[in-house]
Amino acid sequence: MISLTDIIKYFHKGSVNEVFALNSINLEISEGDFVSVIGSNGAGKSTLLNCIAGVFFPDSGSIRIGGTDVTGWPEYKRARLISRVFQDPLLGTCPSATIEQNMALARLRGKKRGLGRGVKKSDRDYFREQLQKLGLGLEDRLLDKVGLLSGGQRQALTMLMATMIRPEVLLLDEHIAALDPKTANQILNLTQEIVSSIKVTTLMITHNMKHAISFGNRLIMLHQGRILLDLRGKEKEGLTVKDLLTQFYQAQGEELAMDSLLLS
Amino acid sequence: MTLYAALGAVEQGLVYGIMVIGVYLTFRILDFPDLTVDGSLPLGASISAVAITSGVNPYLSLLLALAGGFVAGMVTALLNTKFKILHLLASILTMIALYSINIRIMSGPNIALLGVDTVFDSVIRLGVPSHLAGLIVFGLFALLVLLCTIWFLSTEIGQAILATGDNPQMIRSLGVNTHTIIILGVGLSNGLVALSGALVAQNQGAADVGMGIGTIVAGLASVIIGETVFGCTTMARAFIAALLGSIVYRLAIALALGLEFGDFRFNPSDLNLITAILVIGALIAPNLKKRLIQR
Numbered sequence: 243m244i245s246l247t248d249i250i251k252y253f254h255k256g257s258v259n260e261v262f263a264l265n266s267i268n269l270e271i272s273e274g275d276f277v278s279v280i281g282s283n284g285a286g287k288s289t290l291l292n293c294i295a296g297v298f299f300p301d302s303g304s305i306r307i308g309g310t311d312v313t314g315w316p317e318y319k320r321a322r323l324i325s326r327v328f329q330d331p332l333l334g335t336c337p338s339a340t341i342e343q344n345m346a347l348a349r350l351r352g353k354k355r356g357l358g359r360g361v362k363k364s365d366r367d368y369f370r371e372q373l374q375k376l377g378l379g380l381e382d383r384l385l386d387k388v389g390l391l392s393g394g395q396r397q398a399l400t401m402l403m404a405t406m407i408r409p410e411v412l413l414l415d416e417h418i419a420a421l422d423p424k425t426a427n428q429i430l431n432l433t434q435e436i437v438s439s440i441k442v443t444t445l446m447i448t449h450n451m452k453h454a455i456s457f458g459n460r461l462i463m464l465h466q467g468r469i470l471l472d473l474r475g476k477e478k479e480g481l482t483v484k485d486l487l488t489q490f491y492q493a494q495g496e497e498l499a500m501d502s503l504l505l506s
Numbered sequence: 507m508t509l510y511a512a513l514g515a516v517e518q519g520l521v522y523g524i525m526v527i528g529v530y531l532t533f534r535i536l537d538f539p540d541l542t543v544d545g546s547l548p549l550g551a552s553i554s555a556v557a558i559t560s561g562v563n564p565y566l567s568l569l570l571a572l573a574g575g576f577v578a579g580m581v582t583a584l585l586n587t588k589f590k591i592l593h594l595l596a597s598i599l600t601m602i603a604l605y606s607i608n609i610r611i612m613s614g615p616n617i618a619l620l621g622v623d624t625v626f627d628s629v630i631r632l633g634v635p636s637h638l639a640g641l642i643v644f645g646l647f648a649l650l651v652l653l654c655t656i657w658f659l660s661t662e663i664g665q666a667i668l669a670t671g672d673n674p675q676m677i678r679s680l681g682v683n684t685h686t687i688i689i690l691g692v693g694l695s696n697g698l699v700a701l702s703g704a705l706v707a708q709n710q711g712a713a714d715v716g717m718g719i720g721t722i723v724a725g726l727a728s729v730i731i732g733e734t735v736f737g738c739t740t741m742a743r744a745f746i747a748a749l750l751g752s753i754v755y756r757l758a759i760a761l762a763l764g765l766e767f768g769d770f771r772f773n774p775s776d777l778n779l780i781t782a783i784l785v786i787g788a789l790i791a792p793n794l795k796k797r798l799i800q801r
């Protein structure tokens with residue numbers, strides 16, 4: 243479904259601030275996979291998702307989605323295939339537009355926009371029906387501006403908008419990190435429900451190892467721009483946070499050993 | 507203020523209101539401070555005047571002016587989006603270039619519309635008294651532009667324009683090319699400004715390269731006055747407020763110019779000072795009101 247080949251990404255290449263953000267990433271993700279992505283701050287997780295989404299282009303390497311080479315596609319073109327939910331609840335919606343206007347914008351994701359009415363009467367029932375699923379009472383507030391909603395409500399709406407028209411790939415970048423624990427759990431459950439009901443290939447970044455272990459069928463750990471661990475199926479089942487940490491230090495240790503070998 | 511002066515101010519408010527709607531589109535909707543307008547207003551005037559003097563139908567000349575303004579706006583937006591030049595700087599560059607271009611178009615700094623038919627003559631020929639022709643033509647055009655703008659912004663493309671100003675990251679991730687949207691929006695805005703300039707020229711009977719000076723300041727003043735006095739809770743209301751703000755602004759100017767304190771009177775050259783004071787007043791009025799209520 244998604245295949246990344248030798249992805250290399252530098253920031254500020256050649257300057258004193260040079261950052262080697264992605265160090266030759268190779269990754270094959272199958273249709274319907276739910277991959278949780280973990281790693282310390284600055285490991286390159288967001289950079290990886292941004293490369294897939296086309297926010298910027300990798301310095302080298304290729305990206306294919308569903309057999310199509312999208313390496314040179316700009317962000318807006320990849321939106322046909324990809325939906326995203328950001329960490330900041332403010333990023334996923336337009337604050338000064340109403341709930342129904344936001345949903346109408348999302349309903350046209352990746353499609354041609356013309357001179358038809360932005361919000362059609364016939365859409366409203368569909369929007370209400372979708373909002374009902376959230377159980378937040380938003381279905382009665384179609385005409386409220388989204389700026390009036392709480393962070394959690396906005397994030398739930400963003401989740402819905404991202405998946406209302408089924409994408410090929412769903413990218414979640416710490417999408418619950420800015421929410422209080424209770425709301426975070428609600429959004430996480432919503433994510434699980436939606437992902438399994440529309441069977442969309444998903445990458446979810448999280449800093450919560452428990453979430454990373456309990457959600458999805460595959461777990462990858464990034465470290466300094468490399469994939470350090472890639473656990474799936476049996477390897478991932480029954481994993482504990484402790485196992486994960488042990489494996490991390492082991493893998494890192496091997497890497498350090500390799501480095502010192504190369505340097506010596 | 508005499509009735510005659512008030513009528514003149516309303517007329518001006520309406521015709522420059524078309525410009526203000528354009529300014530609202532860039533400044534408020536797209537969040538794109540655009541100074542191109544100081545050049546695209548006389549651009550519209552010169553295109554229309556030259557077209558009419560070479561025998562083009564005056565209504566058709568308005569369309570040509572609109573198209574010319576659109577291209578000028580596109581240039582600014584292209585400089586900004588494709589070449590990453592800061593929007594303010596990009597618009598100043600286009601504005602400066604337009605000064606020379608306008609003189610080229612008119613083959614001189616100004617051009618008179620003597621003895622040729624304008625849209626006003628065509629209305630007068632229908633039996634409208636000549637002192638009302640300006641009011642009626644400007645009123646109809648302003649209303650038409652207002653309705654078209656509100657309609658356009660509620661279409662699918664229009665909603666994408668609103669979203670581009672509000673949250674470009676989000677609308678890009680929904681598949682909209684924000685560069686194209688900015689080029690379209692700034693183009694449309696300057697098209698309207700040029701249309702406004704063309705109507706002014708036809709009414710005055712002349713186009714002048716200097717007639718655009720201060721357009722942006724007047725436009726901003728009208729936008730801010732409109733927002734303060736009439737509110738901007740919905741998109742439609744905001745545009746109506748912009749047009750009404752333009753009328754209030756021109757009335758306020760006319761009122762100020764008519765004031766007398768003993769021997770002191772304002773000169774037309776004090777206009778910029780008055781405008782600045784008006785804008786400051788409108789900007790601090792909401793704060794002042796809050797403070798007064800708290801006491």
Ligand SMILES: Nc1ncnc2c1ncn2[C@@H]1O[C@H](COP(=O)(O)OP(=O)(O)OP(=O)(O)O)[C@@H](O)[C@H]1O
Pocket residue numbers: 253254261263281282283284285286287288289290
């Ligand atoms: N736009 C950018 N310009 C310059 N450097 C960047 C940019 N984006 C990321 N980086 C750098 O690339 C490295 C990887 O950053 P990235 O945001 O991918 O980390 P992350 O794994 O998402 O971390 P976090 O958990 O803190 O979100 C960091 O060193 C970061 O400073």
Ligand SMILES: [Mg+2]
Pocket residue numbers: 287288289415
């Ligand atoms: Mg990150």
